[in-house]
Amino acid sequence: MPVKKFFLPIVSAGLIIGMQAPSAQAAKKEQKPSKMEIAEKLVRGDHPDRAKPLLLEIVKAEPKNILAWYLLGEAYQDLGLLDGSEGSARQCFLKVLALDPLYSRAYTKLGDLAGVDGDYIKQVEYCQKALKCPNPDPFALKYKAIAYSNLKRDKMALECFEQFRAQPNIVKDDPRVLKVLANLQENNGKYVEALATLDKLEKPGKDRDFEIQRARVLEKMGKLQEAAAIFSNMLSVKGNEDDEAALTKRAELYEKQGRLKEAMADLNKLLSGAPSAAAYKKRAALWLKLGNKDKAREDLNKSEQI
Numbered sequence: 091m092p093v094k095k096f097f098l099p100i101v102s103a104g105l106i107i108g109m110q111a112p113s114a115q116a117a118k119k120e121q122k123p124s125k126m127e128i129a130e131k132l133v134r135g136d137h138p139d140r141a142k143p144l145l146l147e148i149v150k151a152e153p154k155n156i157l158a159w160y161l162l163g164e165a166y167q168d169l170g171l172l173d174g175s176e177g178s179a180r181q182c183f184l185k186v187l188a189l190d191p192l193y194s195r196a197y198t199k200l201g202d203l204a205g206v207d208g209d210y211i212k213q214v215e216y217c218q219k220a221l222k223c224p225n226p227d228p229f230a231l232k233y234k235a236i237a238y239s240n241l242k243r244d245k246m247a248l249e250c251f252e253q254f255r256a257q258p259n260i261v262k263d264d265p266r267v268l269k270v271l272a273n274l275q276e277n278n279g280k281y282v283e284a285l286a287t288l289d290k291l292e293k294p295g296k297d298r299d300f301e302i303q304r305a306r307v308l309e310k311m312g313k314l315q316e317a318a319a320i321f322s323n324m325l326s327v328k329g330n331e332d333d334e335a336a337l338t339k340r341a342e343l344y345e346k347q348g349r350l351k352e353a354m355a356d357l358n359k360l361l362s363g364a365p366s367a368a369a370y371k372k373r374a375a376l377w378l379k380l381g382n383k384d385k386a387r388e389d390l391n392k393s394e395q396i
Contacts, residue, residue: 130161138165159185160196172203179203194223198230205237213237228257244277265291272303281311309343318343332363350380367393
């Protein structure tokens, strides 16, 4: 759209100065963003490398600045600097709690780091501390659910995650939320619900990872033919005819259905393109089912040579 041109009538110098004065005054009122505001924007914008030096300046000048220590912890975490005596995410979050023992989000972050270490009991403990604070961080419920899931406490994990989804500021159908929900529903044997959640995430046939999960859920439901059909659709895509994972899984599903010749065809195609010890062993087991011990022995020998 063309910019409109505006023409001013000729006026006296005094009037021009008078007209310009308010603009100059407004300009003075405009304030540049502070270092903290810039640093926070960089952290939220996934630029921790640029935020780090600014935050180090701030905590050096203001050692009791809680928000700066917290943001520095997030920056370190994003940079993979998780642990250490200094210059690490863990130490920053501990510093936050030393300054404010009721800073809920810092407990959540320490729980997240405990989960990275594989200490899921500690992760639950930190999340519980976060939830006991006056202003509990809702994300503590999410990480607590993940910890329970890793501890194989599937029912507790799903209940906790549903509490997280029920929080007023959480978008229930956010893809990141639904992805975790589908996994937890599957782990709890809620297969119909898991399929419904996957349908919300992506329409069938669109995303490979979700398709693989769909097939896995259908297999657990005993719907082997439908599960195999998903891999058939994947293999029907031009350029994807030799997909190793799809061929391997469809062969397994065919074998479970007693469709041994079709399973053999998939394994033959797989071995012609990408021979592996595991594939030869699978085909050896299939040869035994078909009553051909010589072929089975031959494949086992080939598996040992790889």
